[in-house]
Amino acid sequence: MALRHAVLAALLDEELSGYQLAKVFDLGVANFWHAQPQQLYAELTRLEQDGLVTGREVVQDTRPNKRLFRVTDAGLAELERFTATAAKPSFIRDDLVVKVQAADHVDTETLIAQLAERSAFAQAKIDLFGGLLHTMRGDHTEEEFLRHGERIGPYLTCLRGLAFEQGNRDWCERTATVLRERQGAHVRH
Amino acid sequence: MALRHAVLAALLDEELSGYQLAKVFDLGVANFWHAQPQQLYAELTRLEQDGLVTGREVVQDTRPNKRLFRVTDAGLAELERFTATAAKPSFIRDDLVVKVQAADHVDTETLIAQLAERSAFAQAKIDLFGGLLHTMRGDHTEEEFLRHGERIGPYLTCLRGLAFEQGNRDWCERTATVLRERQGAHVRH
DNA sequence: CCGCTCATGTAACAGGTTACATGATTTA
DNA sequence: TAAATCATGTAACCTGTTACATGAGCGG
Structure with a gap:
């Protein structure tokens, strides 16, 4: 279950919406992971339910409203815990x-x-x-x-x-x- | 559906059993793909059903019997067809x-x-x-x-x-x- | 005698991809 | 006016991982 940790890691430095996250993960600007927008929206929902991120609604009148997410203390602790577990080897799949x-x-x-x-x-x-x-x-x-x-x-x-x-x-x-x-x-x- | 093509490509040069294939794919000797033994046994069954590979039973008395697989003409044609389709970009996921x-x-x-x-x-x-x-x-x-x-x-x-x-x-x-x-x-x- | 290698599979579950759905605004 | 961008989601499907199951021989 590393997608959640990738999302947490991406949100450490900036507050982002699902849409902005999707660009980071989709266009490959994120060199550490890759994911589809749909995965990210779903994962953000789960992360919020588990209290690892919090979202705040940002009302926009010219664009659809969006929700910006940031990592909570529990989220940081979870990342810490993840870092302590052994990393799986990475393989080429091309x-x-x-x-x-x-x-x-x-x-x-x-x-x-x-x-x-x-x-x-x-x-x-x-x-x-x-x-x-x-x-x-x-x-x-x-x-x-x-x-x-x-x-x-x-x-x-x-x-x-x-x-x-x-x-x-x-x-x-x-x-x-x-x-x-x-x-x-x-x-x- | 690239696992099947990876298997076909691996079987081009040698006749292999599921077990031997698993070693190639699992220990990472295969630099072009990675897969679990269970995936390979399942895929070989499907490939044989679809006529893309043929297996022949090799009876051994000191070891359990095994099935060696090789690519059929239809399998080669399928690889050819696969090669002609656009390749997906590859990403780091680590x-x-x-x-x-x-x-x-x-x-x-x-x-x-x-x-x-x-x-x-x-x-x-x-x-x-x-x-x-x-x-x-x-x-x-x-x-x-x-x-x-x-x-x-x-x-x-x-x-x-x-x-x-x-x-x-x-x-x-x-x-x-x-x-x-x-x-x-x-x-x- | 314990654990490894050979050899093949089933079943449950977790993770990832694709299709569908909506709808306003900005840019070409 | 057609296409791209912003913005979020559901549902179906395909792929990949993990656990479980079996059983004989070989090496330390």
Whole structure:
């Protein structure tokens, strides 16, 4: 049951509505978890029932009303308890890698196209994360910020997200190149 | 429904029993997917019903009998069809990263211990993958093998797994160092 | 003799995805 | 005027995890 803890962790630094949370979790700005809006609305309801977050209604006249949530003391305690339990190992679970596993038996063109698409997607996230990191550390160098900054958790997780997407991009590029060269070699012969 | 395709991809190069498949998917030797034994037994049953794999009973007297599965022509066609559909983006979903997101609010000692544990786990997989890659390419260099080898799919996915675990290890080490130094600084003051 | 490996499954439950539903406002 | 954004939810469905069950042989 880690979604609830991911939500709690996301709400530590700012008060957010379900909708805002959904953007964070859906567009992958959250490098530490991913979830559908529907999951989040449901989880927020449960978290409030369990007293781990509190919501306050914000009336808006130009937009629909919204509820902003923040973590309670009980929520913080729950996060603390969660942190103390052993972490499960994390695994890759990726459609595209499955397809590459079958590379010797399926159409190469399609694979190369999908690798290129994924690479571009990864690059977009790399750029996004670069900007986020810069915003978080302000005028300081990374070393300075990590040594003396106040809220470094989000920065550290963003670094993980950045490295992950760089790994993604590099592997896609390399794999596409390999497949392209083999294709060329086969045609020539 | 990518588990079935992961199973098909895993069975392309060798005939395996449910039990053997489970080891591949469970111990994480499969860098492209992860699944529980129970999922695999169920999926193999379904795949056989759908005619995408065929099983043959192998009678053993010293061990329980087993069923070895291989991909049928229909199975290959299904993989081909799957490869042609757009790949979903892949996301990090990691307990430990959630905990680091909350680093500024929870106990640091526990976090450092878990980062060290994860780092060691990642290193073990790096060593394992290094050996697997060496076995696959034999006496050739990586470049040679990728240019002229026959079955490069598993090699390419193993490279992805390797890079993923290296990213994991490096981030864990860096994060643990950052947290340790801050801890020291706080104690000194 | 205890625990591990081989070998396969059922059943209950928890977690995640997709489709459907609503409705006002802002932007192209 | 069509599409995107803001804002929240229900319900059905598919996927994944955990617990339970069985039973023989092998190694320490």
